[in-house]
Amino acid sequence: MIAMLKYAVLGLVALLMLLPFADMFIGALRGPDDVFATPPNYFPTDPQWNIYARVFDELPMGRWFFNSIVVTTTITALQVATSTMAGYALAKYDFAGRDGVFRLVIGAQMFPFFLFIIPIFFLLRFVPLAGGNGLTEFGGSGLLGTYAALVLPFVVTWYGVFLMRQFFVTVPDDIIEAARLDGASEFLIFRAVVLPQVGPALWTLTLFAFVYHWNEFIWTMTITRSAPELQTLPVGIFLLEDQFNTLDQKSLQQAALAVSVAPVMILFLLVQKQFHAASGAGTR
Amino acid sequence: MSRSVDERGPGAPRLAPWLFLSPLIVFAAIFLILPLGFSLYLTFTRWNPLGAPRWVGLRQFEYLFTRDAAFWDTLQNTFVVAGGLIFIGMPLSLMLAAIFARSRGRTVWRSIFYLPQVTNIVAIAYIWQFLLDDRYGLVNRGLGLIGLAGPDWLTDGTWAMVSVVVVMIWYELGKNMLVFLAAIDGLDPQIYEAAVLDGASGPRIFRSITVPMIRPAMIFVTVTSFITGMGWFALILAMTGGGPRGATDVTALYMYDMAFQDLRMGRASAAAMILFAIIAVIAVVQFRLLRERAT
Structure with a gap:
């Protein structure tokens, strides 16, 4: 019962x-x-x-799809690179300043994203010698109309660094020492000896970064509101809102949303094991 | 764990860690320290980005606190959202985790409950707009079938706030449930066996054993729900835009519109800083209180 x-x-x-x-x-x-x-x-x-053919004919779906893939994969690759490198340094080297950097990684996670929207927007706009800016004269748009504006603010994920550091700590020192005695360079040790030891963690980080940035909305919308050629799927659909006002356009909107949701949903269902391996990592 | 410099083999790496850390250091300087400093500076200015920022001291704070009634309304809405996530969302996800913990087919259930979390927020917002449509939405159609007239979910102020909170809880449920599940799975089954032998009932076991033992997870979910509820405005922006007539406008969204529609960068920065200060103080207090009660 x-x-x-x-x-x-x-x-x-x-x-x-x-x-x-x-x-x-x-x-x-x-x-x-x-x-x-x-x-x-x-x-x-x-x-x-045929609605699913129509969304590609009647909306810039191909463009959005392309942008989503380019931006998401670039950010994911960069985050995996920076998180593993920094996490490894914090876990396996003993150097003056390590605790300070580790505190920075923990502390940085406390700042909510909304604090950064205004200042980073203008820092990108005032980048010298980009987008019509001079060396000291900032009348242009800086990096705002470029992919760089979508990618650069996400090159490092503080949580990712923390996560990878926790996994690298569990790698035994002996294998690193042995490789060092064999004369391997520090980078080779990192890439060929240590990284293979944390394979599952790498996949977890990759998946989380991919899903998060495929779905990222606020920042991308802020940057691409006036640059339609850079819009990603969620942002493009959102900013075309007015086009879906008539009753018979609603199904077009729903189909477009279904297309925007499908890739990550399929990915998630295929590899959900790695997802759930990480979901409890924050508390244990 | 690591050894001192003297013990290291040939080519003792002094530079290597800093090379590995260099992207992080550069990033921290450009995308953490610099923006925070810039933002802090902007709070003391009046700035329409077409011109140069003008120093106005504490005037933006004074305006927001003493003359901007809308700002106080958005703060109140912000607390309603965060409160909904903590006081309704957290107990629900805890109960669900407790039911879930000893059931079969966990993989399937888990994937279903986690589905909203992998969906982009624009899709979530529109999906619920369709569901909550006054006349043709599935919700009011369903209520009509059993003879009830559903409310105007998104066009009535109070109901719009209810809708926003419900959708947020729906969205976060699976994530929080998994945190609780991980904590419950980590408990020693012998404690349960002993309790059952002593004749304790299911609800009693849940209240007297499970809940106290998973306190760290509860602290974690409470504090993260609070921070999410206070600062996350993407769903509200896409679902109601803060409307109708500001009924669901939260401070973070108010700040965003102030910046990118009204182009008041100084005042928006001040609003952001106030919201951050409130979140930081309350999160620390929450954390302390919950931890003290545990010991």
């Missing part, structure tokens, strides 16, 4: 989680006949599967 109740609760919550997504996929397939019927049909009478 209690067991049944338990699964009833889990089932109900699962339904509440899935129903909104189902609503989106169903809505995308409604045609004009369904939308303009009185009352409108909930389930499409004649599912419009």
Whole structure:
């Protein structure tokens, strides 16, 4: 009896989680006949599967997709590189200033993102000799109209550095010493000896960074509001809001959203083990 | 763990750690220290970015605190959102984790509950706009089927706030549940066995054993829910834009619009700094209080 109740609760919550997504996929397939019927049909009478071709024809979907992939993979690659390098230095070297840097990594995580939006926006705009700026004269747009503006503020993830440091600490010192005695360079030791030891952690970091930046919204919107050629999927769909005002355009919007959601959702379902390995890492 | 310099083999690396850290150091200088300093400076200025910042001392703070009623309204809304996440969202995710902890098919449940977390926030916002549509949304259609007239979820001020909080809880539920789940999984099963032998009931075990033992996870979820609820405005921006008539406008969103619509960079920076100060102070107090109660 209690067991049944338990699964009833889990089932109900699962339904509440899935129903909104189902609503989106169903809505995308409604045609004009369904939308303009009185009352409108909930389930499409004649599912419009070609909607998924139409979103690519009628919206700059290809451009957004391309931008999402370029920006997300670039940021992910850079974050993995900087997190592993810094995490390794903090875990496996003994040097004056190490504790200070570690405190910086912990402390930096305390600042919420909204504090940085205004100052970083203008720092990028005032980069000398970029986007029409002179060496001392800043009438241009700096880096604002470029991919760099989307990528640079995310080159380092403080949490990622912390996470990798925690994993590197568990790598035995002996194998590092042995490689050093064999005359390997410090970078070779890092790349060929130590990195392979933390493979699962690397995947976890990669996945988290990828999903986070595929979905990133506020910063990208702030930068690309006036640069449509740089917009990513979520931002492009959001800023085209006005185009979806008529009733029969709603299904187009829902289909576009479905396309924006699908890649990470599929990725997540394929590799969810790595995801969940990390989700408890903050508390244990 | 590491050895002193003398014990190291040939080519004892002194420079290597700093080379590995160099991207981080450069990044910290340009994208952490410099912006924070710039931001702090801006709070003392009036700046429409077409001209140069003009020093006005504490006038922006004075304006926000004494003359800007909307600012106080947004602070109140901010606390409502954060309070909803802590006092409704956290207990729900804890209960769900407790039910979940000893059930079958965990992988499947877990993926389903975590799904919102991997979805972009624009999709979340619009999905819920469709669901909550006054006339044709699934929610009011469903309520209609059982003879209830659903409210205007997004066009009535009070209901819009309810909607925002509900969607945030829905979005965060799976994440917080997994934190609790990790904590519950880490408990020693022998304690439970002893409690069962002593004849303790399920709810009693949950209240007297599980909850006290997973205190670190509760502190973690409380403090992170608070920080998220106070500073995260992406969902609200995309879902209601702060409306109707400011009913769901939170301070972070107010700050953002002040900067990028009204072009008041000085005042917006001051608002951001005030919000940050409030979050920092309360988060530290929360952390201290919760930890003291545990010992």
